Amino acid sequence: MLEIEGLHAGYGDVRVLHDVTLRVDEGEIVSIVGANGAGKTTLIRAVMGTLPTTSGSVRFLGERLTGRQSHEIARLGLAQVMEGRRLFPHMTVEDNLLIGGDILRDTARQRRNLGWVYEMFPRLRERRTQLARSFSGGEQQMLAIARALMTGPKLLLLDEPSIGLAPVMVKEIFSRFPGINAEGVTILLVEQDVRRSLSLSRRGYVIEQGRVVLEGDRDFLLGNEEVKRAYLGV
Template sequence: MLTIHTLNFSYGDLKVLWDVDLQVNQGEIVTVVGSNGAGKSTTLKNISRLVKPTSGSLTFNGTDLTKLEPHQVVEQGIVQVPEGRKIFPEMTVLENLRMGSYIKSSRGDREANIDRAFTLFPRLKERARQLGGTMSGGEQQMLAIARGLMANPKLLLLDEPSLGLAPLFVKFIFDIITEINRQGVTILLVEQNVFQSLRISHRAYVLETGRVVLSGTGEALLNDEHVKKAFLGM
């Protein structure tokens, strides 16, 4: 579905990604783990075309993403839920959701997708008329994910969805990610919560200082000695 080959990226003179190779197959949850500054979020931004790679290729179902603008990437079926949630704080929950279905191909499914969002996140239904900015961090993360689903994504990019959340919300978010995948959405997940993300992943990659240093199944990486020492404190 998604293939990244020898991706390089620099912010000015600072090189951030070095020959990154990564693949996501249809139906998978694939996780990219690593510490702060490893290049995880930058990888997602390259896929979404929020930044332009220095070199390398990104293809999605045979389409060259490097030739597209960000809105065209969304039209291909790739939707990113950004780090920090980035909801519209002065809009209600319902208005935020409707903003997620602005592309033409998803407008006809808007009401059905709102119902789907409220089924996944009953708390959002209770707060449908509440301003997004007045909700808790966990509720805003629910809204950010639900808004991403409004565009009928084939591939959902999730950037640090558990960041800053209370432990109860963290477990809920990972359970929801699993359920969204079960419903047929392929997921590329960037996370610092290594244990929880590898636990639900089909495959995963470890990024260190912009380089892929390990890859394998989620289970295999959970049992890898380097991963245990570097990220799990074991």
């Protein structure tokens, strides 16, 4: 579904990603884990075309993403939850959701997707007239995820959904991913919370200083001595 090959990217003269190759197959949950500053967000930016790539390719369902506008990418079936959520705090829950679906330019589909999202997140339906800013951090993250789902994506990219949240909220949010995945949404999860994200993934990649240093299925990575020592505090 997503094929990244030999990707190099950075900011001006600063090279961040070096020869990154990875893939996500349809139906999977895949994690990209790595420490602070490893290049995780940069990788998402390069995939979404918000950062020019120096070389390499990014393909989604066989289509090259490089050089495309974000609304085009959304229509192909790719959605992202950015680091830091970026909600509209003074707007209602429902308006935040509708804005998420706006990019489709298809009111009927937007309405259908709103119903679908409310079925997955009944709490958001109950609170649809409340302002987003009245939500706790964890609830806002949930809303940000629901908003990304408003385009009915085939692939959802999540950039550190756990950031800044209390452990109990992180647990709650991660517990929703299998359900979203079961609705036919493939998930690429970018995280610093290595144990939690690998635990619910089928496969994962470890990036360090902009390079993929290790990849494999969940059990291989969770059992790997290097991963245990560097990321799991074992």
